[in-house]
Structures are given as structure tokens and as C-alpha cells.
Amino acid sequence: MTSDRTGSSGGPPLRVGIIGLGGGASAMIPKFAGNSNYHVAAAADIDQGQLDAFSSRYEGKTFLTAEELCDSTAVDVIYIATPNQFHTEHVLMALNGGKHVLVEKPMTLNLEDADAMIDAAERNDRRLGVNVKHSFAPRVRKVRDMVTSGELGRLRMLNWWYYNNWLYSPRTVEELTPELGGGVPWRQGPHMFDILRTIGGGMVRSVRAMTGVWDESRPVAGSYAGFLEFDNGTVSNAVYSGNDHFSSREFTHRVDEGDAWPDRPEHAKARRALIEAGDKDTEIAMKRARRFGGQAREEQTTRAQSRPSAWLLGGPFVASFDLGDVRWTTEGLTVYGQTEEYDIPMSTDLDGREGIVQEFHNAVLEGRPPVNDGRWGKATVEVLLSLFQSSEQRKEVYLSHQTPTIDLAA
Numbered sequence: 001m002t003s004d005r006t007g008s009s010g011g012p013p014l015r016v017g018i019i020g021l022g023g024g025a026s027a028m029i030p031k032f033a034g035n036s037n038y039h040v041a042a043a044a045d046i047d048q049g050q051l052d053a054f055s056s057r058y059e060g061k062t063f064l065t066a067e068e069l070c071d072s073t074a075v076d077v078i079y080i081a082t083p084n085q086f087h088t089e090h091v092l093m094a095l096n097g098g099k100h101v102l103v104e105k106p107m108t109l110n111l112e113d114a115d116a117m118i119d120a121a122e123r124n125d126r127r128l129g130v131n132v133k134h135s136f137a138p139r140v141r142k143v144r145d146m147v148t149s150g151e152l153g154r155l156r157m158l159n160w161w162y163y164n165n166w167l168y169s170p171r172t173v174e175e176l177t178p179e180l181g182g183g184v185p186w187r188q189g190p191h192m193f194d195i196l197r198t199i200g201g202g203m204v205r206s207v208r209a210m211t212g213v214w215d216e217s218r219p220v221a222g223s224y225a226g227f228l229e230f231d232n233g234t235v236s237n238a239v240y241s242g243n244d245h246f247s248s249r250e251f252t253h254r255v256d257e258g259d260a261w262p263d264r265p266e267h268a269k270a271r272r273a274l275i276e277a278g279d280k281d282t283e284i285a286m287k288r289a290r291r292f293g294g295q296a297r298e299e300q301t302t303r304a305q306s307r308p309s310a311w312l313l314g315g316p317f318v319a320s321f322d323l324g325d326v327r328w329t330t331e332g333l334t335v336y337g338q339t340e341e342y343d344i345p346m347s348t349d350l351d352g353r354e355g356i357v358q359e360f361h362n363a364v365l366e367g368r369p370p371v372n373d374g375r376w377g378k379a380t381v382e383v384l385l386s387l388f389q390s391s392e393q394r395k396e397v398y399l400s401h402q403t404p405t406i407d408l409a410a
């Protein structure tokens with residue numbers, strides 16, 4: 001490995017290459033670039049325009065195919081942020097090319113492919129991690145600490161409602177095709193269920209859920225309502241609607257006090273913009289503007305940087321323990337105990353991406369799987385699959401591939 005920089009761990013930085021310079025990658029690349037243990041060394045994308053945008057900001061090599069990056073000796077780690085249907089192909093290619101891999105969520109779309117990735121990581125003695133960044137957010141970790149410390153007794157319930165405009169934001173064809181990993185359960189469920197598993201201990205016993213296709217012009221599940229029971233008896237209600245009617249940020253932000261956190265919810269703004277766009281080509285162009293270097297992406301990044309926990313606070317979340325309820329707020333956490341209510345202020349600078357990038361580096365350096373490894377990612381995929389199965393069969397589904405939460409060292 002050659003580098004003229006030294007990471008904070010003392011060794012040379014890991015050279016990271018990116019496959020897929022879309023919206024997901026746009027938020028991650030600055031986190032690699034801002035961590036002295038990494039050096040942004042290369043990128044691959046089938047769109048030359050995206051590669052040009054990358055080159056205008058980073059010195060790394062660029063490739064028009066994923067294969068070339070996977071074969072390149074210029075990188076040690078590959079971060080894969082291509083659309084969901086390509087994850088398996090690209091992960092296997094990168095691992096077989098001798099690279100460590102951090103892949104976007106969902107890890108893949110079925111359990112067999114997840115097994116193939118886990119096997120390839122072991123066979124090649126490389127690290128495999130799933131980029132469940134919001135599970136590393138400080139608020140999530142703090143609630144998890146409360147579970148493990150027992151300071152409020154046993155965790156009993158996790159309830160989370162999330163209403164937004166996902167389905168009517170500009171979307172690619174694959175984002176609106178269920179078989180390609182499109183729709184709210186595949187695209188947003190990985191965050192919510194990974195966070196619930198992280199806090200609840202990981203071991204989901206059963207799932208009862210309904211997913212819904214309510215608009216045939218966008219024929220993909222735009223919502224889900226799920227009931228999860230963990231092995232230890234903790235239960236969870238998880239509701240998500242991306243139908244651009246109600247915004248549950250009205251429950252988590254002080255909208256009336258002029259708190260625009262990060263921007264004021266505006267009823268049906270996304271639906272109106274789509275109607276104005278008029279055709280699919282214009283919609284795709286709007287989506288493209290949200291990729292790396294695009295105008296809409298720049299605006300979104302500026303807003304997100306001002307409020308890093310915006311994703312978590314998309315709807316009201318309450319964790320109920322024997323001795324109190326805890327909810328996330330714009331300032332941190334509020335604890336409603338037996339006789340007193342108090343706030344726990346949390347950092348407003350971190351959103352989880354910093355933590356996951358650092359954990360992956362530590363795992364590579366220490367030669368151990370990251371806490372968000374392939375088996376963990378596969379277990380979250382099993383929960384996602386069970387949403388669809390339960391909905392189709394209209395019955396409770398029992399799970400068998402769950403893994404326990406591995407808590408990060410303090």
C-alpha cells in the first residue's frame with residue numbers, strides 16, 4: 001500500500017474506491033474524505049458525467065466499469081452504492097478482487113445472495129460490512145446503552161411512526177420496481193428495522209405486517225405497518241408511509257415556533273413537483289440532480305449538514321422501559337421517568353456515518369468482522385422479506401437467521 005498520509009491509527013490510510021456516484025454515495029464520500037484513516041482513491045460509474053463531477057473534487061482514478069475498479073491495485077476498500085439489484089454482483093466482484101467491502105443497504109434482495117457474499121468474504125479473508133449508517137447515530141447508540149445498562153429496567157416496547165413523501169420524490173425505474181428492490185420496504189425499511197434490531201438486541205422472533213401498493217401509477221409498496229416481537233419479549237410497532245400526505249416531522253419538530261429543522265414540511269410539495277414535471281424523463285433528470293455533484297444534492301447536503309440527525313427525526317420514536325419512556329428530540333433525548341422528566345443533550349454534528357466509517361476501519365485493522373457484518377445485514381434482509389411474506393399470507397412469520405446486537409466498545 002502506498003500513501004503519503006498517515007492515519008490517526010498510525011498506519012497508512014485505507015485507500016477507498018466508490019462504485020456508484022448517486023445520492024447515497026454523495027453523503028458518504030465526505031465522511032471517508034474527512035477521516036484521516038481513509039484516502040479517497042478512485043471511483044467507478046457507468047455515467048461519465050458522474051465521474052467528471054467526482055474528478056472536479058477528488059484526485060482519485062476513475063473507471064467506467066465496476067470490474068476495472070475491482071481489479072485495480074489503487075484501492076484497499078470498495079464502498080458499493082449502486083442500485084440494489086447490482087449489490088450481489090458488485091460485492092462478489094470486489095471481494096474476489098481482494099478488496100474489503102462496505103455495501104449500501106439493503107445488503108441484497110434474498111438470503112441466498114447474502115450467503116454467497118458472506119462465503120466470499122470468508123474465502124478471501126476480507127471484511128464485509130453493510131452501510132446501516134443510521135444505526136450508528138449517537139441517539140440510537142444512547143438508547144441502546146440504556147438497554148444494556150438497565151438503568152431504566154427492561155426494554156418493553158419500541159414504537160415508531162414515519163410519514164413522508166418518499167413515493168412521490170423523483171425516482172428511477174428501479175426504485176419503482178419491486179423485483180429490483182424498489183419501494184418503501186426495500187429502500188427505507190433497512191434503516192428502520194436495522195435501528196429497531198440494534199436497540200432491541202437483534203433477535204427478532206416473528207413479524208406480522210402489511211405492505212401496500214395504493215397507487216397503480218407508482219406500482220410499488222409505498223407503505224408498511226409491522227408488528228415485531230423479539231426473542232426476549234420486547235415488541236415493536238413500525239409504521240412508514242411515503243405517500244406525501246401527512247408529514248410526521250410535524251410531531252418531531254417545533255414547526256409552530258419557526259423551527260425549520262431542516263426545512264419546514266410543505267404539504268404535497270413532492271406530488272405537485274411531479275405533476276409539474278409531467279413525464280418520466282423529466283423525473284429522471286430531477287433524480288439525477290440529486291446524485292453526486294448535482295444541484296439538488298448540493299442543496300440537500302447543505303440542509304442535512306445543518307441538522308445531521310434529520311433522518312432519525314422523520315417521525316416520533318418512543319422506547320418504553322419498565323421505569324420510563326425515552327424519545328428522540330431535535331436536541332437529543334428526553335427521558336420521562338417515574339417522577340421526573342429530563343433531557344440528555346446529544347451532539348448535533350454527527351449522523352452515524354462517521355461512526356460506521358470508523359468501525360469499518362477498525363475491523364479491517366484488527367482483522368475481525370465489523371459489528372454490521374454480512375450476517376447482521378442478512379438478518380435485516382430476513383426481516384424485510386418477512387414483511388412481504390406476512391402481507392401476502394396475512395399471517396405471522398417466524399424468523400430463523402437473526403443475530404444478536406454486538407455493542408461497540410465504548
Ligand SMILES: NC(=O)c1ccc[n+]([C@@H]2O[C@H](COP(=O)([O-])OP(=O)(O)OC[C@H]3O[C@@H](n4cnc5c(N)ncnc54)[C@H](O)[C@@H]3O)[C@@H](O)[C@H]2O)c1
Pocket residue numbers: 019020021022023024025044045046047050065066081082083084086104105106172187287290291
Ligand atoms: N439516495 C439516497 O439518499 C440514498 C441514501 C442512502 C443509501 N442509498 C442506497 O444507495 C444505493 C444507490 O441508491 P441511489 O439513490 O444513490 O441511486 P442513484 O440512482 O442515485 O445512483 C446510482 C449510481 O450508480 C450508477 N450505476 C448504476 N449502475 C451501475 C453499474 N452497473 N456500475 C457502476 N455504476 C452504476 C449510476 O450511474 C448512478 O450514478 C441503494 O442501495 C440505496 O439504497 C441511497
